[in-house]
Amino acid sequence: MDASTALRLGQAAGRFFNRGSYRHRVVIGKDTRLSGYMLEPALTAGFVGAGMDVVLVGPLPTPAIAMLTRSLRADLGVMISASHNPFEDNGIKLFGPDGLKLSDAEEAQIEALMAADLSAQLVGPSRLGRASRLEDAPGRYIEAVKASFPKGRSLSGMRIVVDCAHGAAYKVAPTVLWELGAEVVPVGVAPDGFNINRECGSTAPARMAELVRERRADLGIALDGDADRLVLADEKGQIIDGDQILAVIAQSLQEQGRLQGGAVVATVMSNLGLERFLHGRRLKLLRTKVGDRYVSERMRETGCNLGGEQSGHMILSDFGTTGDGLMAALQVLAMLAEEGRPASEVCRRFTPLPQRLVNVRYAGASPLQDAAVQAAIAAAEKRLEKRGRVLIRPSGTEPVIRVMAEAEEESIVEETVHELAALIRARAAAGAVAERPTPENSVPELAGEAG
Structure with missing residues (x-):
């Protein structure tokens, strides 16, 4: 996530939402990461160039941006944050005028615009947007x-x-x-x-x-x-x-x-x-x-x-x-x-079943594509189908595989998670899955759900 990506996202999202003859507005908030000082002005430049007015609110929670987007009758809300991730990561969350996160289809359309030539779609000098700061946003x-x-x-x-x-x-x-x-x-x-x-x-x-x-x-x-x-x-x-x-x-x-x-x-x-x-x-x-x-x-x-x-x-x-x-x-x-x-x-309304979650970090292509890993997961699911469940999924924000098992017996849970995590870790380390080539004109995906 760098300034050029944020700039293109601002241009593309601005183009996507800048429909009709009225003045369009976007609310931009952020968390406290150092990179917010880089991404916020880049996004602002992109939106202004697309003809949208920008309202800056500074560091505020994500739900505050959703609320302010509706309250200010804005066309779009933007939150610059990587949620629970460490400071070196960052992401961009988008909210529609209803305060709801954009759908997968809408994000795909914006990504397609990012990959296209945006120079001809930006507005002329007389139609540039303006940026202002909403000082009482925290109080609202x-x-x-x-x-x-x-x-x-x-x-x-x-x-x-x-x-x-x-x-x-x-x-x-x-x-x-x-x-x-x-x-x-x-x-x-x-x-x-x-x-x-x-x-x-x-x-x-x-x-x-x-x-x-x-x-x-x-x-x-x-x-x-x-x-x-x-x-x-x-x-x-x-x-x-x-x-x-x-x-x-x-x-x-x-x-x-x-x-x-x-x-x-x-x-x-x-x-x-x-x-x-x-x-x-x-x-x-x-x-x-x-x-x-x-x-x-x-x-x-x-x-x-x-x-x-x-x-x-x-x-x-x-x-x-x-x-x-x-x-x-x-x-x-x-x-x-x-x-x-x-x-x-x-706050203790029920006794949870034994559940174990292990995170396996990897580099390159996902080890979940490996045939041996897939077979082991299928065998674990069959073994627990009447006594519990197995859930293996990639994180939505980082190169991590989340390995979870749940059952009545804690020993079965520990054994299942340990075996699957060890296999996934080994296959990832061995580079068993060939990396797929990345197209030269590929566009980074918008920030998904924190997982």
Whole structure:
């Protein structure tokens, strides 16, 4: 991801959305990575050259960009972020005027434009766009998040640790909690361009959990770099993942008569324990591919208003259009305030089945194309078909194969994952799969779902 790619993306997306005679507008936000200073002006130049006005909002969570795109009646929203990845990575997420992530088909059309000659499609000097900065953007998002918390309630008397991963929510998350009355213990709120997600945030919540115990907090919240997902820690410092959070919110909405569609949407990664919990409450679990975009699409198709991922993306369509870690945390905090019970009781709705996930990094072509790997996966699936399941998939953001198994017996889970991961690692190291040549005019794919 470099400046020239961002420039062409701005030109192509600007051309794609610049339809009609009115002034077109795009909102651009970013997280705290150093490369944001390079990509933001490159994108701005591309959009201005395509005749679109640009509204810059600076570091803000991904859900804030989706919200502002709708609020400002913009044609497009852009978030510069690689989510939970380390600082050296970056990506670009696009939102349509409805605040929803673009479909695969729309992204493919923009990629095709990037590969074409754009010089003749840019506007003349008199039709160039303008760039401006929206100074009160953080305040608008803060008020929108607070509006999702029950009226008449507060977090007074609660002590909350919030780990912002040195990322996009480093200012807004502590502010929201403080304005709702909580005593806030902030961590991960000193970004320097390099430390985003480094040993902190939702992918490394150990420090947050330790602080919960040290400060005797009621709850710990760990967000990722662009704050569209979270994990929690109860008052004992025990981690609460996305599946448990989904169960907590689903039960709350059902008891209030506000759960729509008779189901919760989740991905293939969600634990079977969640599915059984929902079944016991006469609710369905509808599974999708990994990625909150696919969760959101299925929610709209089925009329559901709750969906999410085990990794912590929570979509509450009553309040927003995409995953929002801070908003999801407030729903859990509302239950703690209402029930007056500790998080260790409120946030443990089911016992998960033993599940093991191992990441195997590779270089070159994917080892999943190897015949021996495919045969081993098929054999593992057959062995577990009545007692559990196997899920092998590539990450959507990095050259990693995710190897997961789940079953009633932990020993079977460990054995299955160990064998498959070892084989995939060996085949990748041996270079058993021949790399496919890359066409000279190939175009990098737009940033997909964080997986």
